[in-house]
Amino acid sequence: MKPGEDSWGRGPGGFILAARDALDGMAGEGPPCGELFAATEARPSERREPDEGEIWAAIGRLRAFSIELYDLCLLSWMSSEGLQPLFLEVARAAGISGSSILFDYSRQSIRLLRAGCARVEREIHRLAGLARFGLRRDGLYSAPLEPDHAILPALAKHFLERFSGRSFALVDCRRRLALLSTEGELRFLAGRGALELLPETTASEAEGLWKLYFTATENPGRLNPGLQRRFMPERYWKHLTELHS
Amino acid sequence: MDLGEKLALLAASARYDASCASSGSARVSGTGGIGAAVPAGVCHSWTGDGRCVSLLKVLYSNACRNDCAYCVNRSSADIRRASFGAEELVSLTVEFYRRNYVEGLFLSSGVFSDPDIVMERLIEVARILREREGFAGYIHLKGIPGCGEALLRKAGLFADRISVNIELPTSRSLALLAPQKSGAEILGSMRLLGEAESESREDAARLRSTPRFAPAGQSTQLIVGASPEDDRCIVNLAAALYRRYGLRRVYYSAFMPVAPDPRLPSPTSPPLLREHRLYQADWLLRFYGYGADELFEGAESSFAADIDPKCSWALGHPSFFPVDACRASYAELLRVPGVGPAGARRILASRSSRSLRSEDLRKMGIALKRASWFLSLDGSPLREPAQPEVIRASLADHSPPGKATGRPAPAGQLELEFS
Numbered sequence: 001m002k003p004g005e006d007s008w009g010r011g012p013g014g015f016i017l018a019a020r021d022a023l024d025g026m027a028g029e030g031p032p033c034g035e036l037f038a039a040t041e042a043r044p045s046e047r048r049e050p051d052e053g054e055i056w057a058a059i060g061r062l063r064a065f066s067i068e069l070y071d072l073c074l075l076s077w078m079s080s081e082g083l084q085p086l087f088l089e090v091a092r093a094a095g096i097s098g099s100s101i102l103f104d105y106s107r108q109s110i111r112l113l114r115a116g117c118a119r120v121e122r123e124i125h126r127l128a129g130l131a132r133f134g135l136r137r138d139g140l141y142s143a144p145l146e147p148d149h150a151i152l153p154a155l156a157k158h159f160l161e162r163f164s165g166r167s168f169a170l171v172d173c174r175r176r177l178a179l180l181s182t183e184g185e186l187r188f189l190a191g192r193g194a195l196e197l198l199p200e201t202t203a204s205e206a207e208g209l210w211k212l213y214f215t216a217t218e219n220p221g222r223l224n225p226g227l228q229r230r231f232m233p234e235r236y237w238k239h240l241t242e243l244h245s
Numbered sequence: 246m247d248l249g250e251k252l253a254l255l256a257a258s259a260r261y262d263a264s265c266a267s268s269g270s271a272r273v274s275g276t277g278g279i280g281a282a283v284p285a286g287v288c289h290s291w292t293g294d295g296r297c298v299s300l301l302k303v304l305y306s307n308a309c310r311n312d313c314a315y316c317v318n319r320s321s322a323d324i325r326r327a328s329f330g331a332e333e334l335v336s337l338t339v340e341f342y343r344r345n346y347v348e349g350l351f352l353s354s355g356v357f358s359d360p361d362i363v364m365e366r367l368i369e370v371a372r373i374l375r376e377r378e379g380f381a382g383y384i385h386l387k388g389i390p391g392c393g394e395a396l397l398r399k400a401g402l403f404a405d406r407i408s409v410n411i412e413l414p415t416s417r418s419l420a421l422l423a424p425q426k427s428g429a430e431i432l433g434s435m436r437l438l439g440e441a442e443s444e445s446r447e448d449a450a451r452l453r454s455t456p457r458f459a460p461a462g463q464s465t466q467l468i469v470g471a472s473p474e475d476d477r478c479i480v481n482l483a484a485a486l487y488r489r490y491g492l493r494r495v496y497y498s499a500f501m502p503v504a505p506d507p508r509l510p511s512p513t514s515p516p517l518l519r520e521h522r523l524y525q526a527d528w529l530l531r532f533y534g535y536g537a538d539e540l541f542e543g544a545e546s547s548f549a550a551d552i553d554p555k556c557s558w559a560l561g562h563p564s565f566f567p568v569d570a571c572r573a574s575y576a577e578l579l580r581v582p583g584v585g586p587a588g589a590r591r592i593l594a595s596r597s598s599r600s601l602r603s604e605d606l607r608k609m610g611i612a613l614k615r616a617s618w619f620l621s622l623d624g625s626p627l628r629e630p631a632q633p634e635v636i637r638a639s640l641a642d643h644s645p646p647g648k649a650t651g652r653p654a655p656a657g658q659l660e661l662e663f664s
């Protein structure tokens with residue numbers, strides 16, 4: 001996935017530029033802190049669309065300064081907890097005092113930022129496992145998701161490798177966003193177009209077998225539903241076919 | 246029997262195998278293939294017993310000519326028997342994989358025929374998946390006890406992991422409870438797997454294109470509480486397996502009686518707390534730098550029920566403490582109850598840029614309730630010394646894993662960082 005592609009231009013590009021400005025002690029025009037793909041709504045016309053070359057240069061600058069800072073930048077951009085201003089504050093401080101402050105857990109800002117980013121990361125890792133794909137009649141494998149954070153872009157690489165060239169879609173039902181991979185090309189869709197990629201609701205044979213498997217593999221001598229919920233919070237159950245009877 | 250019934254039966258017979266890890270391998274499929282193995286492993290669901298579901302874990306067949314007392318599939322058990330065909334397993338694996346239900350296949354089997362024949366069947370499934378389907382997901386094959394060397398080597402070309410279960414900690418117990426199995430044979434297979442793996446690693450270092458032999462290495466499983474061996478015996482065995490045969494994981498499985506048998510104990514519930522303590526000790530061996538001999542004092546041979554093995558060690562070595570958070574090495578910090586690898590790393594990182602206060606430690610996620618007995622800051626202990634019984638009481642952690650304590654998983658499938 002390239003920054004500067006249409007979707008990414010509206011994605012983290014603006015935030016990456018703001019991060020670079022903060023790091024370099026420049027005031028910047030203020031970050032686009034909203035939700036992912038805020039561009040689905042009309043954009044203020046005065047905000048310039050970031051240019052691809054400039055975004056690449058900013059990515060280079062952030063990564064050269066510290067990979068850690070770059071990771072935190074993307075994670076806070078995906079967060080729906082409003083971590084973005086906090087991230088910029090940390091980037092500004094790191095620009096002044098050096099990258100070692102990113103590891104200084106005695107600073108409250110670092111702890112809060114890292115805790116918030118860890119929640120985003122945990123959700124990315126969780127949903128890489130919990131996404132459930134249905135096979136649509138048109139041959140597309142599609143997974144409905146309702147993540148807390150806007151993490152679709154972070155799942156792209158994982159599923160591109162997993163599907164190795166086959167078409168698939170990830171749909172964020174609540175934000176009405178989708179990521180569609182067809183013939184090796186990755187596209188982001190928003191609004192109705194995104195929801196049209198959802199799988200059909202008719203149950204497939206594979207789904208039935210999966211439910212049977214799931215029930216059979218449970219070990220009745222060691223039931224511990226509390227533990228099950230802790231690893232797999234109930235808010236994700238809606239799309240987990242194996243948990244519906 | 247239709248496919249669904251077979252699947253339910255052969256999954257239920259395989260569920261007693263604790264290992265379900267899908268980590269430790271990285272593969273990418275070629276064009277037209279599917280999948281990629283992820284080095285860190287992925288959990289796809291959690292069953293009601295709190296175990297991660299990562300692989301389609303089934304038996305090829307639950308027919309068995311052996312009669313291991315602890316096993317649901319033993320020849321004398323009166324159960325329905327069934328076997329998959331290779332194509333059924335291939336299509337289940339691929340279908341489940343595409344829908345993101347699993348990371349791959351974990352295939353084991355009862356010994357329904359000559360061990361070589363059984364092993365060949367398992368290998369055939371893996372071969373079709375890799376060669377015909379271009380499947381790059383995870384494959385874990387069980388090594389069938391008694392099968393030939395050449396077959397184990399062949400299995401390693403298709404599988405990410407191979408495991409031969411040691412089942413019980415001593416040959417004496419094996420002879421009593423699994424009379425058709427031989428401890429020497431099991432260890433022989435492990436030695437072979439260990440050698441094949443390290444040869445392939447050396448070859449790969451010379452020539453990058455050499456196919457890796459079972460890149461996720463070998464693991465084994467040991468049943469706890471079916472035989473009289475104590476924790477010390479088990480921990481020593483595990484340490485030796487790690488050291489000698491380069492095992493990646495030893496899984497411990499609390500014994501659950503499947504049928505009354507005079508040779509077996511009949512506990513009312515599986516010894517989950519004991520299993521949990523063994524996983525904790527295993528963690529100390531692999532990630533905390535403890536030696537097996539350090540974990541037991543004098544004549545002691547079992548882990549305490551009330552505190553974890555790390556706390557036991559700390560209480561038994563008062564002269565090692567307090568450890569000074571401002572000066573101690575990483576290894577020393579790791580010995581402090583309440584400090585895990587992440588905490589120790591944070592202490593080291595933070596103290597390079599400022600001087601530490603106890604408030605900082607708490608903010609770094611150090612469990613001060615436990616750690617404060619064992620830490621000092623610039624020479625001054627964090628807490629007044631107290632009687633050992635008082636300290637011990639404050640370190641207590643009796644409840645079985647995952648229940649009241651909210652502690653991580655029993656089956657040791659999580660990279661739990663206990664501190």
Ligand code: SF4
Nearest residue numbers: 309311313316319355
């Ligand atoms: S050989 Fe394996 S399947 Fe057969 S009885 Fe023994 S443990 Fe069970």
